[in-house]
Amino acid sequence: MVKKFSLSDASFERSPGQEGDIDTANMVDQRHGGPITIGYGRYGPNQELIERMAVDDVMVVLEGKVSVSANGATVTAGPGEIVYMPKGEKVTIRSDEQGAVTAYVTYPHWQEARE
Amino acid sequence: MVKKFSLSDASFERSPGQEGDIDTANMVDQRHGGPITIGYGRYGPNQELIERMAVDDVMVVLEGKVSVSANGATVTAGPGEIVYMPKGEKVTIRSDEQGAVTAYVTYPHWQEARE
Numbered sequence: 450m451v452k453k454f455s456l457s458d459a460s461f462e463r464s465p466g467q468e469g470d471i472d473t474a475n476m477v478d479q480r481h482g483g484p485i486t487i488g489y490g491r492y493g494p495n496q497e498l499i500e501r502m503a504v505d506d507v508m509v510v511l512e513g514k515v516s517v518s519a520n521g522a523t524v525t526a527g528p529g530e531i532v533y534m535p536k537g538e539k540v541t542i543r544s545d546e547q548g549a550v551t552a553y554v555t556y557p558h559w560q561e562a563r564e
Numbered sequence: 565m566v567k568k569f570s571l572s573d574a575s576f577e578r579s580p581g582q583e584g585d586i587d588t589a590n591m592v593d594q595r596h597g598g599p600i601t602i603g604y605g606r607y608g609p610n611q612e613l614i615e616r617m618a619v620d621d622v623m624v625v626l627e628g629k630v631s632v633s634a635n636g637a638t639v640t641a642g643p644g645e646i647v648y649m650p651k652g653e654k655v656t657i658r659s660d661e662q663g664a665v666t667a668y669v670t671y672p673h674w675q676e677a678r679e
Binding site for chain 1: 565566567568569570571591592598599600602620622624626627632634635637639640641643644645646647648649650651653655665667669671
């Protein structure tokens with residue numbers, strides 16, 4: 450079934466395994482029987498998240514700005530820009546002073562891959 | 565490798581198999597060795613595209629408005645909203661008078677699935 454999601458539908462939860470002010474809200478995931486997870490992410494100001502990617506993860510920045518560092522290189526993305534974090538990469542994700550809102554798509558499901 | 569994409573990096577091509585003013589620009593696809601395709605879509609005003617989904621497709625609306633009809637139901641999405649079109653669905657995608665820009669992620673690669 451075709452589904453539409455809005456930020457106002459999102460039930461945010463603290464992103465697991467870290468203490469920062471970073472929340473995620475899966476809109477589609479392993480509970481729905483498809484191959485991909487879809488959700489919204491919300492970063493408070495000046496937050497940092499370090500993670501080795503267990504899945505392929507695409508982040509579309511909707512508000513604010515996010516920088517992603519990996520292997521000594523850093524990219525910074527604002528509204529309408531996309532960051533692709535392939536499985537296996539060790540990344541550091543940082544928000545700036547304005548925080549950020551993102552949409553994400555992962556293959557396969559990130560919650561299962563982390564377990 | 566982590567990669568960042570902007571709309572200004574996109575090389576748009578006419579979306580295959582249809583005559584409307586609808587263009588796509590894959591930024592990541594089967595050429596890059598990963599499991600997913602990532603790209604930008606651009607719809608002129610009042611365009612229509614009818615398709616049976618060969619892949620799972622997630623569309624994030626960046627500008628304008630897109631409506632998607634399937635099985636007699638229609639959803640309409642604007643900036644920051646997400647439409648999920650699962651594999652197997654027959655969908656009609658329409659832009660309104662302002663046209664639209666979207667980001668998309670498909671699993672697996674849509675160009676291969678259509679061949």
